[in-house]
Amino acid sequence: MSVSTVSKALNNNSSISTFTKERVVKLANEWNYIPNEAARHFKQSKSFTLGLVIPDLMDQFYIQAINGVEAVAGHNKYQVIVAQSHEDAEKEAQIIQNLISSRVDGVIIAISKSTKKTELFQRLEQTGIPVVFLSRSLNDSAFDAVATDNENGAELAIDYLVKKQHRRIAHLMGPRALRTSHLRLQGYRCALEKRGIPFDPALVKEIDFSAPQTNKVMKALFALPDPPTAFFTFKSYVSLDALRFIKDRYPQQLQKVDIVGFGNLPLIRYLDHKPSASIDENSFDMGTAAAQLLLKHIDNQEEQALPVSTVRIPCKLIVHH
Amino acid sequence: MSVSTVSKALNNNSSISTFTKERVVKLANEWNYIPNEAARHFKQSKSFTLGLVIPDLMDQFYIQAINGVEAVAGHNKYQVIVAQSHEDAEKEAQIIQNLISSRVDGVIIAISKSTKKTELFQRLEQTGIPVVFLSRSLNDSAFDAVATDNENGAELAIDYLVKKQHRRIAHLMGPRALRTSHLRLQGYRCALEKRGIPFDPALVKEIDFSAPQTNKVMKALFALPDPPTAFFTFKSYVSLDALRFIKDRYPQQLQKVDIVGFGNLPLIRYLDHKPSASIDENSFDMGTAAAQLLLKHIDNQEEQALPVSTVRIPCKLIVHH
DNA sequence: TTGTAGGCGTTATCAA
DNA sequence: TTGATAACGCCTACAA
Numbered sequence: 001m002s003v004s005t006v007s008k009a010l011n012n013n014s015s016i017s018t019f020t021k022e023r024v025v026k027l028a029n030e031w032n033y034i035p036n037e038a039a040r041h042f043k044q045s046k047s048f049t050l051g052l053v054i055p056d057l058m059d060q061f062y063i064q065a066i067n068g069v070e071a072v073a074g075h076n077k078y079q080v081i082v083a084q085s086h087e088d089a090e091k092e093a094q095i096i097q098n099l100i101s102s103r104v105d106g107v108i109i110a111i112s113k114s115t116k117k118t119e120l121f122q123r124l125e126q127t128g129i130p131v132v133f134l135s136r137s138l139n140d141s142a143f144d145a146v147a148t149d150n151e152n153g154a155e156l157a158i159d160y161l162v163k164k165q166h167r168r169i170a171h172l173m174g175p176r177a178l179r180t181s182h183l184r185l186q187g188y189r190c191a192l193e194k195r196g197i198p199f200d201p202a203l204v205k206e207i208d209f210s211a212p213q214t215n216k217v218m219k220a221l222f223a224l225p226d227p228p229t230a231f232f233t234f235k236s237y238v239s240l241d242a243l244r245f246i247k248d249r250y251p252q253q254l255q256k257v258d259i260v261g262f263g264n265l266p267l268i269r270y271l272d273h274k275p276s277a278s279i280d281e282n283s284f285d286m287g288t289a290a291a292q293l294l295l296k297h298i299d300n301q302e303e304q305a306l307p308v309s310t311v312r313i314p315c316k317l318i319v320h321h
Numbered sequence: 322m323s324v325s326t327v328s329k330a331l332n333n334n335s336s337i338s339t340f341t342k343e344r345v346v347k348l349a350n351e352w353n354y355i356p357n358e359a360a361r362h363f364k365q366s367k368s369f370t371l372g373l374v375i376p377d378l379m380d381q382f383y384i385q386a387i388n389g390v391e392a393v394a395g396h397n398k399y400q401v402i403v404a405q406s407h408e409d410a411e412k413e414a415q416i417i418q419n420l421i422s423s424r425v426d427g428v429i430i431a432i433s434k435s436t437k438k439t440e441l442f443q444r445l446e447q448t449g450i451p452v453v454f455l456s457r458s459l460n461d462s463a464f465d466a467v468a469t470d471n472e473n474g475a476e477l478a479i480d481y482l483v484k485k486q487h488r489r490i491a492h493l494m495g496p497r498a499l500r501t502s503h504l505r506l507q508g509y510r511c512a513l514e515k516r517g518i519p520f521d522p523a524l525v526k527e528i529d530f531s532a533p534q535t536n537k538v539m540k541a542l543f544a545l546p547d548p549p550t551a552f553f554t555f556k557s558y559v560s561l562d563a564l565r566f567i568k569d570r571y572p573q574q575l576q577k578v579d580i581v582g583f584g585n586l587p588l589i590r591y592l593d594h595k596p597s598a599s600i601d602e603n604s605f606d607m608g609t610a611a612a613q614l615l616l617k618h619i620d621n622q623e624e625q626a627l628p629v630s631t632v633r634i635p636c637k638l639i640v641h642h
Numbered sequence: 643t644t645g646t647a648g649g650c651g652t653t654a655t656c657a658a
Numbered sequence: 659t660t661g662a663t664a665a666c667g668c669c670t671a672c673a674a
Binding site: 003004007008011035036037040041042043044088 | 666667668669670
Binding site: 336341 | 661668
């Protein structure tokens, strides 16, 4: 029997008789034959592989996103290669180089904090490898992206706090250098005004994610003539620092104050004093959306270029008990 | 210029003149030529890729192990493919099948809780793909493995507690079905006896990792005529449950009691009431050791089979402040 | 329904 | 020092 017959039989080609197919499959099993995917991909000049570049696997936000990507990829017979940039733009560049070398069919990337250049991503696209940015993206809007719907998340947080009768809601905003910080601030402001609560700039404080800095602004906020009774934070690690400040300095306020921040950290469930709620960014869904978008591009390779699209994934309010 | 000349030039083959090499490299850069690794691997029938199978990426213990594997692999020009079994033996089997298909050069695996069969691992070895078990392994000792030095970890824990003047040290042991549980119990017992403290079976309680079960045994321990003043737990999640029990039921004991368990969970640093210490299993080192062992086998392919070896990675005591 | 032959990109061998 | 050619394992037209 010829190799081509065997190949067709194993690929369930319609031109092969059922009898032959059965014989082939039987022998293949008996002999533990496993096709060489590498050769297959090489021949088809398609690797059925997606590259997924992540800043840091210790961050469980990304783990969930990976799970989302893997779910969609697996469902479509694609493999996923995960690589870590460790927040290092050079390492990231090396990874992308490797991904091009191994001829992945597409790349999903959450860029490192230090990534500035758009050049490598253009190179990817030129090479015919579509790219989707996940969560973090360049300001350059020439690429597809999947990101948190920050306004929506802020809206959920403010809605929750206002429904709990808070009127003086502070915002610990992220560094102004990040676009996300502005989006969340914007969402906070809109949500307040939509509910007839005037925006008070005195209640907005920029933080840099360090505990001392957070303590400093918390101190300032509590020193106001009309101090806030609730806090909306840029991310939950800030909520934890804020909470600790209150425990240490205003323990009598602990039960009255409410704190909500972005990021539903799994570790919160182990805390005695939890933030009141978290804005879950649905990173699993971000992963699935990114993978779907990427696959759409991959399947579209030949045809006309698809328009650039940015998908915003809505958030979910998680109340901690 | 012929393809073979170019190939040799790019691979820095000694039979090519410096002049030609320079010209080739220059043009390759200009034209953004990136060699097709897939074809290369195919031709060399070597993928320079290690498969790494992990039960669950949400467990940061494994993330550190991955980092260790990647460090060694990268240093030796090997790629790492990480796959999750999600504790499902069937999914795990599928992953191994895929790894064989893609002709990885070796596999490192932390088996799922439900993995029983040794067949697939034998298949891997037959196919010429060496396997190293990481952290968790089959009872079958026919395979190489890298694991925690459980006796050493127990010794560290008991040493710490005895130095803090404890004489009544309970052990919340893991399920008897796990070999690790027995090893840690054994280490506990030896360490006590070495320090002249008689082993008291009444101080040993089996737990199943559920909070209610832990509460039950804690209650029993405190009801003893001579209750323990310290606790050595199978893992830190159990320490957390034990701690909560004490906070709820014996708050006055909170400052007196010491708790030490296996596993240095990153989340501990966010707790108000921490276990006194943790036994860090050095999972990064486990990763590097596993990768080194695997590479040794890969490089040894042709030659005589290496003897089966089990590497025990020593632990580290981490005191929480 | 089955078999033959060519080719995917690279490297190794051998000839020039 | 360089070039021609075969081979890696698989798939796919096309021929039988």
